[in-house]
Amino acid sequence: MLRIDCPYCGIRDEVEFRYGGESHLSRPQPEVDDVQWSDYLFNRKNTKGVFFERWCHSYGCGQWFNVARNTVTHEILKTYVMGEPKPEIKQ
Amino acid sequence: MATAYYLAAKHGIRKVAVIEKGWLGGGNSGRNTQVVRSNYFWPQSADFYEYSLKLYERLNAELNFNVMLSQRGILSLAHSHHELESQRRWANSIQINGIDSEVMNPQQIKKLVPSINLQGRLPVHGGFIQKRGGIARHDAVVWAYARAASNLGVDIIQETEVTDFKITEGRITGVKTSQGQVSADRVCISVAGHTSVLARKAGFRLPITSMALQAMVSEPIKPCLNTVVISNMIHVYVSQSDRGELVIGGAADLYNSYAQRGGIPVLEENMAAFLKLFPSFSRLRLNRQWAGIVDITPDTTPIMGKTPVKNLYINCGFGTGGYKAIPAGGDTMAYTIAKDKTHPLIQDFNLERFAKGKLVDESAAAGVEH
Numbered sequence: 001m002l003r004i005d006c007p008y009c010g011i012r013d014e015v016e017f018r019y020g021g022e023s024h025l026s027r028p029q030p031e032v033d034d035v036q037w038s039d040y041l042f043n044r045k046n047t048k049g050v051f052f053e054r055w056c057h058s059y060g061c062g063q064w065f066n067v068a069r070n071t072v073t074h075e076i077l078k079t080y081v082m083g084e085p086k087p088e089i090k091q
Numbered sequence: 092m093a094t095a096y097y098l099a100a101k102h103g104i105r106k107v108a109v110i111e112k113g114w115l116g117g118g119n120s121g122r123n124t125q126v127v128r129s130n131y132f133w134p135q136s137a138d139f140y141e142y143s144l145k146l147y148e149r150l151n152a153e154l155n156f157n158v159m160l161s162q163r164g165i166l167s168l169a170h171s172h173h174e175l176e177s178q179r180r181w182a183n184s185i186q187i188n189g190i191d192s193e194v195m196n197p198q199q200i201k202k203l204v205p206s207i208n209l210q211g212r213l214p215v216h217g218g219f220i221q222k223r224g225g226i227a228r229h230d231a232v233v234w235a236y237a238r239a240a241s242n243l244g245v246d247i248i249q250e251t252e253v254t255d256f257k258i259t260e261g262r263i264t265g266v267k268t269s270q271g272q273v274s275a276d277r278v279c280i281s282v283a284g285h286t287s288v289l290a291r292k293a294g295f296r297l298p299i300t301s302m303a304l305q306a307m308v309s310e311p312i313k314p315c316l317n318t319v320v321i322s323n324m325i326h327v328y329v330s331q332s333d334r335g336e337l338v339i340g341g342a343a344d345l346y347n348s349y350a351q352r353g354g355i356p357v358l359e360e361n362m363a364a365f366l367k368l369f370p371s372f373s374r375l376r377l378n379r380q381w382a383g384i385v386d387i388t389p390d391t392t393p394i395m396g397k398t399p400v401k402n403l404y405i406n407c408g409f410g411t412g413g414y415k416a417i418p419a420g421g422d423t424m425a426y427t428i429a430k431d432k433t434h435p436l437i438q439d440f441n442l443e444r445f446a447k448g449k450l451v452d453e454s455a456a457a458g459v460e461h
Binding site for chain 1: 288
């Protein structure tokens, strides 16, 4: 069971949350070609190691926020609100 | 492993090395739940998986190894009128694809699976069965291909990890491994959950998410379940192995993971769903529980064929259902590698389909939530 530190509610169990995949994606301009658009839409880093991702506290406050988590150990290194820049995390 | 076998057996290419990070059958090929079937909706998937099932049907003779294929049928349950309607459409589509499929009413299901509880919180309204579906012994399939390939001169190099690729002017020239370099004019990445990691080293991105999919087996009991039962709605599937263990699986742990272990919440959900269908199994103990890392694509259809790097091929994205595709995946990839031309059966499974919007959406046929 992951214990996730929601920035709004504090530490809660994994089952209260919904996963949202990779974070810090930015939508390209509408003029870009199909290759660039599909890269934004489908391609993902899928990092082995420290990964920056979105979670939603759907059975709590309902807020989306960011989590830095290690995908090998599942250790949660940091949670931070949307809009904050990617934190520096030593690998 | 299958690709190497077919390269040697069908195309006469015997200077093949299979480089395996761990040991043979130690990854997903030894962690899956042994189900083989071809009940897919879209014609291109149906053709591919039906070809695979047909290869399974004659695998014993081809490889001179008993893979213990048991075509005991795979039964998908519907828990509402609406789900049954969509299953009718699905079963109809399978028939149009030329594959066996029959819709069943609750009485027929009860007769086939007497231990099932049709009146749970989500009652069983019906279902459909592919009688040629079933299970085959997963370790035997790996060993059979390995022995046959080895007899033809294929080198199987275990406990050796590919650490990087050698690429010259956009063309592959070899791989770097933990034991040194191997030169090769053609290379195929066939590593399931770790495909993104290797693709990044080769310099391209993939639409893949790696997640843990868990499975578990009970203590062995006498034969009591003679078909594979799957419920998409409450997320569980179960069959009984030849050793008598009930093999149970369900939803994936729905977050990125490279840890080969599953979380307790999903395990509990799987068990709850299993016991809703089979309350009489509630006193059974679980012997083992484990997880494999599956590579899930946006349309749950695999990615097979060429890559942006010349002579580097890819065979990945099978997500939760790669086992049933082993023979066809190996055969079609061997053709693609030998001729540097995509096999007709896997033409629509190319990497470019995402930019073209030509997705093959098989999320329902995947059978489990992800």
